[in-house]
Amino acid sequence: MENYTYTALDRFIRYVGIDTQSDPQSTTNPSTEKQKDLSRVLVQELLDMGIADAEMDEWGYVYATIPANTDKASVPVICFCSHVDTSPDVTGAGVKPIIHLKYDGKDIVLPDDNAQIIRVTDHPDLQNQVGNDIVTASGTTLLGADNKAGLAEIMDAANYLITHPDVKHGTIRLLFTPDEEVGRGTEKVDIQKLGADYGYTIDGESLGTLEDETFSxxxxxxxxxxxxxxxxxxxxxxxxxxxxxxxxxxxxxxxxxxxxxxxxxxxxxxxxxxxxxxxxxxxxxxxxxxxxxxxxxxxxxxxxxxxxxxxxxxxxxxxxxxxxxxRNMKEMLDQHPAVVDNALEAIGRAGLSARQRSIRGGTDGSRLSFMGLPCPNIFAGEHAFHSRQEWVSVQDMQAAVDVIVQVAQVWEERA
Structure with missing residues (x-):
């Protein structure tokens, strides 16, 4: 993606400033109304891009379409999905994001609570980030990279595809969900309305990883x-x-x-x-x-x-x-090998070493896979989820944008 000015970081900084913490004890949908504050922002940004059908439903789910620009009639409809809520484990109110430019490889002491130290020994992925730009919170809140990094990456990729019509792709659906962190992220998804054949959540950790197996x-x-x-x-x-x-x-x-x-x-x-x-x-x-x-x-x-x-x-x-x-998504993904194979190809085309792995957790993709939308999980660059030491690399976020664009191209080419 030469000569493209990425927007993921700017979007991410905006998104983490909106408190979207979900509540496991709530019986409403969504569990907290404040999640809709971010959903409304996403809808407006999509409309501003020229995505005319962007909408939020009564449950706080955002749906949008990037129309196909290929002459091929048989390209499967692909969905990219992330969630707007942050974990109930640590407060997400008053997040103060800090960009640590050209990370020097040392432990990061967070300024608002010096007891919060992001140690290289505890976060070995930091060893691969020397020279990159690291975003953290200030020490008193989580950052919200889980999953606002994924949101920003999907939005940036949508912006790229809209502004680069020479990049051929089939119909792409975007889905942003509430309440993933409390296990209810797909409760009100309208699969028929979504109308996608395959999906990808952008909610994973390390650069280049594709998660195709989860806990049950x-x-x-x-x-x-x-x-x-x-x-x-x-x-x-x-x-x-x-x-x-x-x-x-x-x-x-x-x-x-x-x-x-x-x-x-x-x-x-x-x-x-x-x-x-x-x-x-x-x-x-x-x-x-x-x-x-x-x-x-x-x-x-x-x-x-x-x-x-x-x-x-x-x-x-x-x-x-x-x-x-x-349930473990692998049971369904094994029946649709192309959804994994095409993502691995896209990661490689983005210049990364692709790695398949299991995740000791779950994503919206776990349930979506059993709802008829096979949906593995692509990295978003999130680290230290659900904690005050959460961090993300700007360069990893940009790489995720590249991968999303490549996924769209691979599906079009192989149709």
Whole structure:
């Protein structure tokens, strides 16, 4: 993309200034209305580019079309997707992005909290960034690169395609979703309206990576009903729901089966929420594994631990509810090899070394793949997600823009 002035950085700086944190406890769609603030900005920017059908629906989803400019009638419709929300784990309000020009290879101390140090030993990808420009937050918030880097990259690629009609491509659909971080990013997607054959989320980490395998994921909610009575007259009667919940947590292994003790293809049982009183308590977990059988084994294990604990509290009961979240996209992608092959070709054409890998997490693409839109995940350059040490490289963002453009070209050429 010679002689092109990239817009990804400027867009990214604008986007991270808008607080779009989602809320897992909310029952509305989207979970927070403020996510729509960014969706409206995206729609207006798309309209300003000349993309006439850009719109936001009532749920906060943005749809837009870059019309085909090829004479070929058989080019599949491709969708590029990113999400507008940021993680509930760390505040996204008042983000102050800092651009560290020509990174020198040293640890980065964030100015608003000197205890927040982005250490090279903790972030080995920084070793590949010497001389590049690194964007961080100031130390008191996350940055929002997950996934506003992806948004900026898709928007920049759209700008390039609109302003370079000589680059041939089929119809391209853009989809920007809310609530990905709380596992609800595809709940209100209208697949028929989207009208795409294949998709790509732009929500990955390191330069050149393509993620075609994710965890399978469920959520478990345990609702405990204890036996409540006045503590002054409780001997032999009280069965404290908080203590029952604590016993369940204490029964979990300390050296395995948790995020902090697993890696690679190992799954886990991870408590995410505990609240209650002596009468009632609620425990929430996320369960992760790369196979559905492994997922069910972990749920059965947790159920067994609960049953063992409850046996010591004969007057108490508990409800164990499993909710499916998403499944390993590889099951669907293996049925459509072109969607991965074309992305790997595009990464190579952008001058990068393409690397396929599994992700210990999930994306909107996981659920979209099972909704009929095979959808692997292309790198966006995001690092240290969900933390105050989150960072992204400007040059990696620009490389992602190149890859998106190349993906569109590869599909047109191979049609």
């Amino acid at each position: 994921a469920d959520a478990v909610k345990i609702s405990i009903k204890g036996v409540s009575t006045h503590p002054g007259f409780a001997k032999g009667k009280l069965e404290n729901a908080i203590k029952i919940a604590a016993d369940v947590l204490a029964s979990l292994p300390k050296d395995t089966l948790s995020p902090e003790t697993t890696e690679a293809k190992e799954g886990f049982v991870h408590p995410t929420r505990l609240e209650g009183n002596q009468d009632q308590a609620v425990l929430e977990f996320i369960i992760r594994d790369f196979t559905e059988s492994g997922l069910h084994d972990k749920e059965a294990y947790l159920q067994d631990q609960l049953n063992t604990v409850l046996a010591r509290y004969p007057g108490s009961t508990a409800e164990f509810v499993v909710k499916e979240q998403y």
